[in-house]
Amino acid sequence: MPRRIIRGLWPVGILAFTLVISGCIGTHGIKSQGSLLHADSLATDQAIQSAALDAHWPAAxxxxxxxxxxLDRWVEIATLGSPSLALAAARVRQARAMAQVAESAESVQLQGNASLMRHDWPEDQxxxxxxxxxxxxxxxxxSLG
Known part of the structure; x- marks a missing residue:
């Protein structure tokens, strides 16, 4: 067998060997480490309930x-480029309008065209x-279409 063919068979042989070996692997005996917690087992005592009642919106x-x-400088830099809620809502409205324009190109369209031309034929050279x-x-x- 020529040497080039033998070199070409090595990767194919390794791949075939890997596939055969991986077919022998079983998953029995492997169990999940995690388990779901029931809501009744979670701590929802007085401390958690009072913390929710004491929570206030942070100061400005x-x-x-x-x-x-x-920290003051970092917050200042972060808020300089931050849009207001009104600006963010305007951007959302603009994006929705652009999406509707793009969608309208896919819907049914009706086009019409009309022309009236009058020609006076002279008697000249x-x-x-x-x-x-x-x-x-x-x-x-x-035309209509």
């Missing part, structure tokens, strides 16, 4: 209580005397 500048100039000399013709066209 709650971070100033720490007295940290670096270009047209000369003839059947259309000094007459008026109409070229009307309408």
């Amino acid at each position: 500048q709650w971070w100033r209580a720490y007295g940290d100039a670096q 270009f047209y000369g005397p003839g059947a259309l000399a000094d007459t008026r013709t109409w070229d009307n066209n309408a």
Whole structure:
């Protein structure tokens, strides 16, 4: 057998061997370490219930209580680029409107076109005397689709 063919069979042989060995692997005996907790077993005593009642909305500048100039600067930088709720709502409305415009291109469309053209045929050096000399013709066209 030529040497090139033998070299080409090595990866195929390794792949076949791997597939055969992986078919022998079983999953029996492997059990999950986690289990679901029932709601009744969770601690919902007085401490948790009173904490929920005592919770208040934080003050407007709650971070100033720490007295940290670096934290003040970080919050200032973060809020400079932060949009207001009104601006965020406007962006959502704009995105919805753009989505509706894109969707409208896929819906049924009706187009119409009409044209009325009147032509007065002169008797001059270009047209000369003839059947259309000094007459008026109409070229009307309408389409709907």
